[in-house]
Amino acid sequence: MRSLFYALSVAAVVGLAFWAYGEGYETRQTERAVARLEREIGQRHQELSMLRTEWAYLNRPDRLHELAEMNFESLGLIPLAPDHFALADQVGYPPPAPPEPPQTVMAWGEGAALEEKIGDVIVMTHRYGADAAPRLIAPPTLADDGEQLP
């Protein structure tokens, strides 16, 4: 009886030692993983702040102003003025479209002329008059490295 008790306690000690050993290793591994993840999070944070800085730099008002001037042909952006405000009933909404029969899908530029397609929309450009032909906003020409300067 007594020897059985001794054998059991020794076995329990050995078993617990194995368990504790395994737990210890697992803890250390988890700690390393956590540290790695924290480092990664820190790195991502740093990248994020760099990107945010880059975004702020590229969106600095001076550059936007110059880009708006360079692309005046296509965008026609001018500073906001008091006479640009209008009432909601002054906006020309298109009449509700009649139910169209299903037709083959066409690219935007194909088929009927552009003017016909958006003819229902009254284009409200204040400075250039409502009767000016609407222009397609084309992507601006790019510099050699693909970025539009400045």
Place this chain on the structure above:
Amino acid sequence: MIFRRKPKPVATDPFQPVTPRVPRPRDPVAVAPPRENPEKMRLRAERRLKFTAACFVFGFAVVGLKMGAISASEAREPRTGGLAGAGIVSARADITDREGRVLATNVTATALYAQPHLMVDPVAAAEGLARIFPDMKVDTWTRRFTSGSKFYWLKGNISPEQQQAVHDLGEPGLLFGQREMRVYPNGPLASHVLGGARYGAQDVRAAEIKGVAGVEAVFNDYLSDPAREGAPLRLSVDLSVQTAVERVLASGMGLMNAKGAAAILMDAKTGEIVSLASLPDFDPNDRPAPATEGDPGDSPLFNRAVQGVYELGSTFKIFAAAQSLELGLTNAGTMIDTQGPMRQGRHRIRDFHDYGPRLSVTDVIVKSSNVGTARMALDIGAARQKAFLESLGFFAPTPVELTEAPGARPIVPTRWPEISTMTISYGHGLSASPLHLATAYASLLNGGTRVTPTLLARDDAVEPGARVVSPRVSAEARHMLRQVVTRGTASLMEVEGYQVGGKTGTADKPSPTGGYYDDKTITTFAGIFPAQDPEYVIVVSLDEPSIFAAGEERRTAGWTAVPVASEIVRRVAPLLGLRPDFDPRADSFGAYLTQAAASR
């Protein structure tokens, strides 16, 4: 008697043994064990003692070793896991405008330092560095690298390309340090607000960033407080409005041949500064050194809007008129004697033109009559005038959050004789900054409650400050200022849809040798829009403007500061989300009274 208990025998003699009734069994005779060998017993005891001692020695040795290991190793923060370290990356928080657009942030940067004792070929290293950095002299650095010193900082920030080039030199004595760098992505925009930053204590692994001026210096501890976990500091400045103001002001300054300009746009009710511009300005990414010679007021670092203390001229007249109305001495229609010139001792006060014998209070403001204002001020008296100007903040530096602000104390006369009362009523003899003027206009015209200028965005409702004048007087003052624009000296100020009211001010510049220049002025426009329901106060000030217009050289505010201010309002009001009101009834006095009744 058979049941009678036998009496207990009582021992009379304690020493007499009482005989037990039952005889006790005899003790068994102990069987003596065979005696062990005493030598063997001693040995066993010794073994046991030794074993116990060994256990104790082992236990204490483990404790001692651990203590030794702890004391010998470098101290380390306990790691608690979680995300304790991941939240904080920047040593210094960002600064954003009121919409959250970044005004100042950090990026990682690389510093270059040298350890000459690790160098293989110091001369080649110096030559290589001189090739990469043109400002480094070969001789100087050869001498330093061979002098026996062990450490030199070479560059605070180098670009990745430069880092690669230095790396390619292959010199083990040239090393790179990690640090963060303060970046102002918008360049010189709002430079006087932001100020700038430099490195404080630096190490090869990190460097402390310290604010030098402006908001950066005032909120230095706040920005670098780790407890805030990098939450950005939100200013009341609006980036797009600031851009528009600076662009218009710069072109206006060029057009008017001015050597400096300042503009302030302030929320009339809360005192939040939406835009604060001072020209010429600088790039806070590359903050120039303070000027050591010449007038510090001409340095680009000089913040004219906050530090520039000038006589602000006729813009002060509305204070005398408003106080006169508030005290009940006059009302808007009371006729004031404007017969000039007015004599006071050896001084003579005259008007720009002769406006005839009498004008109403409104017309004194509209036509900007010095004589009329001086007479109103005399009626008010020096003590009351002083108290009123003090309640508007003209006797203390502005409490705005800029390092420059506490130094800009208005210049007020020490004695206050009658001539001071008269001249100060039309803005001469008391010098204050444009920010003082903006604060006073906001306090007087927003319905009559004192505002505190601030550069921090406020989200919660602001408690109105101490009452300066009654809402009724505030409305009447606004109506007078509105008429200055519709039929007075600021006629170029009219902006369709936004009923601007305001007052012009032209002051001759004081010469450093005493007296005033004949041909140098400071022109100011201070106004409020929309006048019937005030939202924003604008102050524009030009330094030494001069323009050739309508056949002659013009230096008055009506020809210089007013067109610039008008263009600023035209550009900025839509950006501020103010809806233009083209209703002609907006100019009727009833609209002003409605607002006054609402703000009571």
